[in-house]
Amino acid sequence: MRLDKDFKPLFASKHSSYDDLMGVRVIKSENNPRFGIIVSNKVSKLAVERNKLKRRTRALLHRFFRASSLKFDLVVIVLPKAKNATFQEFSLSLQQHLRKLQVLSK
Numbered sequence: 490m491r492l493d494k495d496f497k498p499l500f501a502s503k504h505s506s507y508d509d510l511m512g513v514r515v516i517k518s519e520n521n522p523r524f525g526i527i528v529s530n531k532v533s534k535l536a537v538e539r540n541k542l543k544r545r546t547r548a549l550l551h552r553f554f555r556a557s558s559l560k561f562d563l564v565v566i567v568l569p570k571a572k573n574a575t576f577q578e579f580s581l582s583l584q585q586h587l588r589k590l591q592v593l594s595k
Contacts, residue, residue, distance in 0.1 A: 490525035490562065499525070499564045506586040510574050511546075512566040513586040522554050525564040532569045542567050545576065549583050553593060561592050 490496060498516055505514040526546045528539040546565050571579060587593040 490523050490564070495523070495562070496525055496564060499562060504590055506589045507566075507568075508582055508586070509568065510571040510579060510582045511568055511586065513563055513583070513590060514566070515561055515563045515590045515592055518560045518562045520560065520562075522559055523562045524550050524554075526550075526567065527564060528567040532567055533572055538572060542571055545579055546583070549580055553584070553587060559592060563590075563592065 499514045502514055502516045504516065505512060507513075526543050528542050530539075532542065533539050546567060550565070565583070574582070584593065
């Protein structure tokens with residue numbers, strides 16, 4: 490997702506989950522799963538670090554959704570503490586959010 494009109498329904502949704510590393514907002518969709526990733530300048534002033542977090546998030550989302558037939562739109566909001574997290578911590582955090590929001594089965 491890239492357009493503002495795609496993100497507005499997600500931010501209007503009440504289905505969200507947050508922790509120290511990230512926040513996730515979800516809505517059901519009739520289309521294939523789509524996702525957006527937000528990493529603001531508050532996380533890091535360096536584009537290199539923001540892009541690293543985006544690539545990390547994108548890789549995990551592809552891994553979780555590759556074999557699924559789920560139809561959800563979601564946005565991941567990466568928070569400043571994620572910059573210092575390991576890939577394992579980041580992965581575990583995202584997985585817990587997706588399970589809590591019932592996007593992934595337990």
